Amino acid sequence: MKKLIINADDFGLTHGCNQGILQGHKEGLISSTTVMMTCPDIVQSLALLKDVDDLGIGVHLCITSGQPLTAGQSFRDKDGAFRKRNTYLHGIDCDIDEVYQEWKAQIDTFIKLTGRKPDHFDSHHHIHLMPRFxxxxxxxxxxxxxxxxxxxxxxxxxxxxxxxxxxxASNANIETLKKIIAMPEENIEIMTHPAFVDEELCRISSYSVERKVEFDFWMDSETKAFLNEHHIAITNYTKIAKH
Incomplete structure (x- = not known):
């Protein structure tokens, strides 16, 4: 049976993101999320996950959004926050050991605040997959x-x-889902960004109103019926690791 992880990125970014992800899990198809440990209200955000059952929870590593947890300087802008993603795309480098220490701090802080180990990690803007990192x-x-x-x-x-x-948003539809589940791999993850659109999200992210489109798709009965008909097992990294 093909296994599908539906991972909601950016937990912690705003209240609307948190609520969209939580409702998308409780009433929809969201099976996993990754937490941005560099957000200002992260303690309150993590508290929302305390009694959430059967949701895979990982860490969304950052060096392109929020405030660093360590003293590293090479990834900071003039105001002390993380530099934007486009600076890395245009050849500006940073100290690899400082990145390691920062990402390690983000994972360790998650463990300290939740009392649990994350079940996986990814990163904001796919920065962890850039060759230099x-x-x-x-x-x-x-x-x-x-x-x-x-x-x-x-x-x-x-x-x-x-x-x-x-x-x-432009391809959050059944046709795209058909192409995804036709992939030959047994285990597949879909990266998604469901959210309720709040004022803070519109202020800090260029991808805002589109998140509600993704939320609606994972809540839709047609989507649920399609995956059931094709015998797709909705899962997370914790469950896959046990098999």
Missing amino acids: QSVTRKLSQEYSLPFRQDKRIINDQPFVQCFTDFH
């Missing part, structure tokens, strides 16, 4: 025995989950 990604995966989001296999000693990262 893959050594850090591998090191953290091995150090914490954690799987991570992959678009191709780069570590062989963990269950491989093929991630589909192009599911967004």
